[in-house]
Amino acid sequence: MLKDLLFPKKCLSCQTWGDYLCPDCLNKLSLVKNPICPxxxxxxxxxxxxPHCLKKDKNSLDGLISIFLYKGIIKKALLKLKKNYLKDLSSTLVELFLSFGGENKELSRLIRRKPIFIPLPMTKKEINYQGFNPHHLLGRLITQNLGIPFLDQAILKQAELKENSCFSEYNKAFLINEKLSFKGVSEVFLFKDIFKNGRDLRVCAKLLKQKGVKKVWGLTLALDSKKT
Ligand SMILES: [Zn+2]
Ligand SMILES: [Zn+2]
Incomplete structure (x- = not known):
């Protein structure tokens, strides 16, 4: 393609010309082999x-599915995507997510139940600064491929957070969109790029469950390996 001649790509890991992720480096991808309780x-x-974690807080996440460990080439690709909106890099990441995610039996089982995908929101300031919301971009592409519903603006974010912000700050930062009805919504996948401390996902799960959503799973492309 002409585009490839004008904007040649290099592997993000080994710098070989051709693609953002060359076949050799793709073979070294680190998958999540030991899933964790969110x-x-x-x-x-x-x-x-x-069950005992959910008993303590019944409105928390019902589970978490992450496909890759947040390291190596996946980390490089996600960092690059956050810096620049690169349509072909986002498509490559989604293709990888779908092909490796397709081997995850729990994910396949849950997808067959046609859950609604809700991307983690960002504040207007964060979107303006970054130029786009990566959770939205990747999530929408995934749902288009899987043919399942995508619901934008279900949750709104009104304040910026740091990884060390306390739980009450997280609680205040997210709001449910009262203009939408959640009647009949029984299962949701809350989607974002990376699972780090999980506070954002747990707070959003609570907001949805308070509106009557029965099951809320966290779904992320990557899992920060510090947690495993
Ligand atoms: Zn490479
Ligand atoms: Zn637990």
């Missing part, structure tokens, strides 16, 4: 929240 971060079968 509440206590201890190993959990299929990423399902431990």
């Amino acid at each position: 509440v206590c971060f201890r190993p959990a079968r299929y990423g399902k929240t431990h």
Whole structure:
């Protein structure tokens, strides 16, 4: 394609010309082999929240599915995508997510139930600064491929947060969109790029469950390896 001649791509890891992720580096991808509970971060079968963790907070996430470890080429690709809106890089990441995610039995089982995809929101200031919302961009592409519903603006974010912000700051930062009705919405995938401390996802899960949503799973492309 002409575009490839004008804007030649280099592998983000080994710098070989051709693509953002060359076949050799793709073979070295780190997958999440030991899923964790999104509440206590201890190993959990299929990423399902431990019953005792959910008992303490029934409005928390019901589970977490992350496909890649946040390191190596996936980390480089996500950092590059955050710096620049690169349509072909986002498509490559989504293709990888779909092909490796397709091997995850729990994810396939949940997708067959046609959950609604809700991307994690960003504040207007964050979107203006970054130019786009990566959770929205990647999430929408995934749902277009899978043919499942995507609901934007279900949750709004009104304040910026840091990784060390406390739980009450997270609580105040997110709001449910009262203009939407959640009647009949029973299962949701809350989608974002990386699972870090999970506070954002747990707070958003609570907002949705307070509106009557029965199951809310976190779904992320990557899992910060510090948590495993
Ligand atoms: Zn490479
Ligand atoms: Zn747990």
